[in-house]
């Protein structure tokens with residue numbers, strides 16, 4: 001099947017499933033695997049690349065920031081996420097915006113990014129963790 005037809009068909013299935021009441025107990029339902037497959041297909045058609053792996057760390061860039069009231073101070077900025085892929089190698093992926101969507105692991109991922117460690121402004125943990 002032509003990739004575009006597949007993507008459009010999946011799009012239709014998503015919208016149809018969302019709006020039409022086809023549950024046996026008068027409730028709507030949708031197939032989450034199909035929705036994700038459709039979403040990935042659509043995003044791929046826009047050129048998005050997917051990487052399967054585990055986030056194991058982050059990389060920072062440190063620079064000197066000028067200050068109007070005192071000497072320049074050191075400023076650290078997250079610039080890469082380090083992902084271990086199935087072959088065991090760790091790849092840095094550069095980003096402008098990074099979304100932490102790790103569910104109950106979100107707190108641990110945040111710690112890798114320096115949130116919830118130390119005693120300064122970012123000392124508070126992200127309050128999303130396993131019960």
Ligand SMILES: Cc1cc2nc3c(=O)[nH]c(=O)nc-3n(C[C@H](O)[C@H](O)[C@H](O)COP(=O)(O)OP(=O)(O)OC[C@H]3O[C@@H](n4cnc5c(N)ncnc54)[C@H](O)[C@@H]3O)c2cc1C
Pocket residue numbers: 053054055056101102103104105109
């Ligand atoms: C038993 C059970 C039944 C549920 N039933 C329902 C229900 O019927 N209806 C409902 O609405 N909700 C239900 N929920 C809740 C629902 O599953 C969650 O609210 C939802 O999945 C949260 O989505 P999420 O994307 O935030 O996180 P998740 O779905 O937890 O996704 C987080 C992802 O991050 C990945 N990840 C974690 N650490 C790393 C790492 N270091 N590197 C890379 N990836 C990582 C994980 O592998 C996972 O794929 C249920 C939950 C449970 C446990």
